[in-house]
Amino acid sequence: MTTTTVRTLADLPIPDGMPVVGNLLPLAGPGRHHALAQWCDEHGSTFRLRVPQEILVTADPRMIDTMLRDRPGAFRRGARVSNVLDEMGAHGVFTAEGEEWRRLRRAATRSLSAAYINAYFTTLVRSTERLRRKWRTAAAAGSRVDVLDDMLRYTLDNTAGLAMGYDLNALESTGDGLHARLPEIFPEIGRRTGAPVPYWRWLPLPRHKRIAATLAELNDLVAERFAVAQQVMATGASPSNFLEALVAPLADEPALTRDELSGNVVTMLLAGEDTTAALAAWAVYYLATHPRVHRRVREEADRELGTDTIAADAGKLRRLQYAEAVVSEAVRLHPSAPTMALQAIDDVVLDGVDGPLLVPGGTTIFVLLTNGARTDADRFPDPDDFRPERWLDGGPPPPAPDAQPYLPFGGGPRFCPGRNLAQIEARLVVAMVAAEFDPVPETSAGPVTERSAFTVFPENMGLTLQARTR
Ligand code: HEM
CATH class of the missing domain: 1.10.630.10 (Cytochrome P450)
Structure with missing residues (x-):
């Protein structure tokens, strides 16, 4: 009989951070979405961060599926975001x-x-x-x-x-x-x-x-x-x-x-x-x-x-x-x-692609909803290319069971x-x-960039327009 070892948060990799604040600075900055994607490439689909308290980050499809589905019973929105919104x-x-x-x-x-x-x-x-x-x-x-x-x-x-x-x-x-x-x-x-x-x-x-x-x-x-x-x-x-x-x-x-x-x-x-x-x-x-x-x-x-x-x-x-x-x-x-912040309400064992993980109640979990968009090349060949055709004729094939998810609108009973x-x-x-119109990029002030600020949005996106003559 084989026994499966249940991992704890302490078994997960953690990116190098700074004294006291740990990984907080990249996470609180405008490039947060890039930092999370890069850590995921370097440390695998499930890792932890110290900000300075510990949080769990995952792009694991099985864990994400469970967490999105088991709401509002076993998982809730991250308390930090909820408190800030409620206060406003x-x-x-x-x-x-x-x-x-x-x-x-x-x-x-x-x-x-x-x-x-x-x-x-x-x-x-x-x-x-x-x-x-x-x-x-x-x-x-x-x-x-x-x-x-x-x-x-x-x-x-x-x-x-x-x-x-x-x-x-x-x-x-x-x-x-x-x-x-x-x-x-x-x-x-x-x-x-x-x-x-x-x-x-x-x-x-x-x-x-x-x-x-x-x-x-x-x-x-x-x-x-x-x-x-x-x-x-x-x-x-x-x-x-x-x-x-x-x-x-x-x-x-x-x-x-x-x-x-x-x-x-x-x-x-x-x-x-x-x-x-x-x-x-x-x-x-x-x-x-x-x-x-x-x-x-x-x-x-x-x-x-x-x-x-x-x-x-x-x-x-x-x-x-x-x-x-x-x-x-x-x-x-x-x-x-x-990225979406969730919180485990009670202690829970999450079954992931790499085996089970014990998540203590109250742990904040950053769910990476869309990593599959750039890592799942079976669904999205040449993932960096802008290619609308991939969505025609029934769209991309369904994801393989262990592929990282692509859920831009979330999932389960709380999907958008x-x-x-x-x-x-x-x-x-x-x-x-x-x-x-015939639109032309207007880049005199520099290239278009992206900024994370709760949501991610473009910066410096300008156009000049030529009205069409029929
Ligand atoms: C591109 C546009 C949008 C994106 C990418 C987006 C994305 C999301 C995501 C990821 C969630 C969390 C889902 C989950 O917890 O599983 C969400 C929730 C939500 N969205 Fe959107 N959303 C968009 C537009 C809208 C619009 C237009 C509205 C309404 C006018 C809206 C209303 C909501 C509401 C009310 C929730 C909370 C649902 C709940 O907790 O039950 N969203 N959205």
């Missing part, structure tokens, strides 16, 4: 656990379902039209467009519409409104989760005061929209946005408190903005750097949409298969949430409920841009 007033479906999570998840799933998104398609089309107008003006002026900034405005408009039926019109707004300040929140979440002590509580910097003011303004807006949602629901209408769905809970569920309502709408705005903006920005940028891809998207848009250039409904959008492949390939090469919305938004933009 964003306690909602992302940070909730147990029964509360189940209740909020039902409302989130309902509000982001295909039926809701179809009902809201006119909102998405309106934002895409505004983007077209704005970029035509930039093309006529020969001015540089800041791709990420415009995509942040675009996704914020869409999420504000879907979450609370509000037309923010960030795309056409100027000045220092909510739209200009909301994007400061994600980097701050990243800074706070990486900070060894909560210094912002004792020594608030001007930046912290500004963020507190932004969150207060957002809460006021949600309160205003809450009153509108209550009026609409009192008429017996069926809910048409996330807030209305929360105000009108299912018959057998208790109503949410005002704080819960507010926290959930803020959660939706935050979850839907940066991640999707980064994806849409990369997808558009690839049109500029890959003329062959640009040509193919344009041909498809011409064939399916004629001179409209914006898919007017979900049926038309579905026909843009190549644009969809461009978006899928942009996610693969630039997943905006490559906004996945469809994100892909629809990016596809609308990609098709419109290819049909309307």
